[in-house]
Amino acid sequence: MAEQDVILEEPKTDKYEVVHSKSHLFYPEYERKSDLKHQTHYCPGCGHGVAHKLIAEALQELKLQDQTILVSPVGCSVFAYYYFDVGNVQVAHGRAPAAATGLKRACPDKIVIAYQGDGDLAAIGTAEIVHAANRGEKISVFFVNNAIYGMTGGQMAPTTLVGQRSTTSPWGRRPVNEGFPLHMAEMLSSLEAPVYIERVALSDNKNIMKARRAVRKALELQRDGAGFTFVEILSPCPTIWGKDPIEARKWVGEKMIPSFPLNVFRDKKIEIPNNNVPPHKTVEEIVEGERKVAREGMVHGRSHHFQHLGIKIAGFGGQGVLLLGQLLAEMGMREGLEVSWLPSYGPEMRSGSAHCHVCLSKDRIGSPVLSRPDVLIAMNEISLRKFASQIAPGGTIIYGRERLPDDLSIPNAQVVCIPASEIADKLGSAKVANVVMMGALLEETECLSSETAMKVLEAKVKNLALLELDRKALDAGRVYIDHTVAIGAVTQADGFAQ
Amino acid sequence: MAGPARGKVAVDVEECKGCGLCVESCPPKCLELSPELSHYGVHPARYTGHDCTGCGICFYCCPEPGAITVFRLAAPPKAAPVPVPAGGEHAPAL
């Protein structure tokens, strides 16, 4: 250490002891640049350095070094991981609270800190911080507000003061054009979940010591399992403000504090009710559970007559169109095929039109979108008219009414008509019309087996009476097709029976 | 001031960026910027050698993690003097 050179008149007889020195939380040397192992990358007089020291000291005093994960942002503090000897994650601009949420939930016994600038937190990351705070994530956020984008060279931030010049507000921020400074501490304190929100300033000796207490308090609260804690630190950026470090620090007190009043906005421990806890399972248990279902549900040894089959199912919302697609995809999966299911429905959940695409394939599926389906299941006339022209040449249309509309001719496709709703209604519920259609599809195209269909239905439908109804509906669909094919009533495009 | 100063300060010239915040902040004004340049080309801070109270204010005002080390005169030994742990323990400031 070079300090010995600068200490004059060291009183030899008296014993001095160290009371303040570099925290163990910092690496002894920084690996950032081989020739600058002793220096941070911050400008002389930058508030980030002081904020770092306060955090490091608090973590050291609370003995939390080995438990801490620091999430650093994009901004001048992007390199925090070079300095803090704790667990470090550096994340995309503005996303620190989201990453911290994941870390804290996965490792609830760790101290998770999101360190963010004002561009990071209050511009691109506004949504992340608001929702993390609103969920009461048990993290500590240190928000270094220097009223500017430092790293990128001084663009206006949401926190830039009215009248403050920046490269993007060269005549000073004008509320009529750029709005007013965003007060994040006040905004977040309108939420119910946060337990501690304070704004402090690195403006002078006294306020720095208050900041020190606030940082420590936030970390203590997190250690004790309290909820969301947030400390906004008004901080000098001498370089971009174009001031020397001493003027810059004064400017924090004289200009920033009047606009961003120092205050404890929230200081109470809030118990968020947690009485609806989902059963906890390890990843292994879940994966093994899925594997077991898959093993038991697999239907082996079935060979399929197609390489790739695209099925489009269309009808009114509420006719079970999307569900039918899901059932087919699951059946394909159980028969060892590659499958995809792509729903598409209007904004109306129950009364608009709905359709979905199902691909069954022996190869990997490139796109789940079908521009030329091999099979169209049209539950109603509107869907038939809308999509019949898309059918691939030689494809099959299964139409859910007794006969085609007189004015409609469908060249190049085999059309099978089945009054599915009427059949279902007779069985006891028009709702199983989709299963009737499934029976018709299986009988007509033999793409999947009806045993697999029953296995999937058994897995999905827990109500035994309903399951029985589904079984009947499936059979009825198959029998109807069997019968109509037998009597030669399958309609050809030219209107003649086969 | 009679007797030795209650505190003293060491500045690591490898870390100091010469921002002057410690000089400005020190209540008894016992820090100054050295007229010589460090090899980083800045005037590093240094202790004048007088009147330090060991209050620690300069430590908290300095943005550099290890530029400043603050010492305090140990209380006259009652029993054995407390050894200084490596890296230092932080006494509450102010």
Ligand SMILES: Cc1ncc(C[n+]2csc(CCOP(=O)(O)OP(=O)(O)O)c2C)c(N)n1
């Ligand atoms: C997605 C994305 N958008 C924009 C940027 C450019 N960018 C880098 S840092 C920054 C703002 C930094 O300002 P602040 O968060 O206030 O931190 P400071 O540098 O002032 O500490 C921006 C916009 C980026 N890196 N990534």
Ligand code: SF4
């Ligand atoms: S530009 Fe501003 S915020 Fe960035 S390191 Fe320099 S002083 Fe600090």
Ligand code: SF4
């Ligand atoms: S410890 Fe206090 S008195 Fe001593 S140099 Fe630092 S600020 Fe000045």
Ligand code: SF4
């Ligand atoms: S505050 Fe720190 S970096 Fe600035 S002059 Fe003093 S010792 Fe050097």
